[in-house]
Amino acid sequence: MRQRGKQILTLTKSYAVLFAIVFAAAMAPAHAQQKGYVTNVLTGVAISGYDPVAYFTEDAAIAGTPLYEYEWGGAAWYFSSAANRDVFIAAPEVYAPMFGGHCTTSMARGFLSDGNPQIFRIVADRLLLFHSVGNREAFDMSRAPQLATAIDNWDALPRFQSQANLAH
Structure with missing residues (x-):
């Protein structure tokens, strides 16, 4: 019984470490992503x-x-x-979509998150996607500065080698 408890504890720790690695990679700053x-x-x-x-x-x-x-x-x-x-x-x-379909608000905050194609805005004749309704509402409160910051952050990202025609 005692050995079984150690195995479960070891397995739980392994999952915790794996989760931490995946979470850290997902939340890496935009400049560390592509x-x-x-x-x-x-x-x-x-x-x-x-x-x-x-x-x-x-x-x-x-x-x-x-x-x-x-x-x-x-x-x-x-x-x-x-x-x-x-x-x-x-x-x-x-x-x-601008920013490769990533969330505009997240990009303005300096990290990448997937945009939800059902949560969008057309601004200055460009398609912007957002991760959540809350992110879209936050963007709506100060569109111009957030869009400018998002563009700067996006422009600072390296491009994938295979995608030569990425637009803003």
């Missing part, structure tokens, strides 16, 4: 498969489909129609 589009780790699809053009044409997060897919910036992008895909192909930098 740029890249937020993609689904299993599919490689950007912004959870939402149509980036629809944010501008429908003012809504509309799910795309693999039927209308386009590879750009090291990621697969889904669209709700062939027309939206073609619009994106003509000017991907215009429609792709």
Whole structure:
């Protein structure tokens, strides 16, 4: 019985150490991370498969489909129609989210966190994603300074070698 307790304690400590390592890596300052589009780790699809053009044409997060897919910036992008895909192909930098789809408020605070494609704003004709409604509300209280800081922090990040066409 005593040996079993030691095994459980050792296993618990191992999980605690693993959690600490994963948490520390996730919360590393932005300057210690690299740029890249937020993609689904299993599919490689950007912004959870939402149509980036629809944010501008429908003012809504509309799910795309693999039927209308386009590879750009090291990621697969889904669209709700062939027309939206073609619009994106003509000017991907215009429609792709700023900061690679990472949360704008988090970027302004100096770290990367995934943006939620259902929580967004169009500001100065650019798509901004946010991790939470609270982050979007915090951004709305002081848009210009936070956006400027987020841009500076994003520009300071090194780029992934395979993604040469990352837009702000």
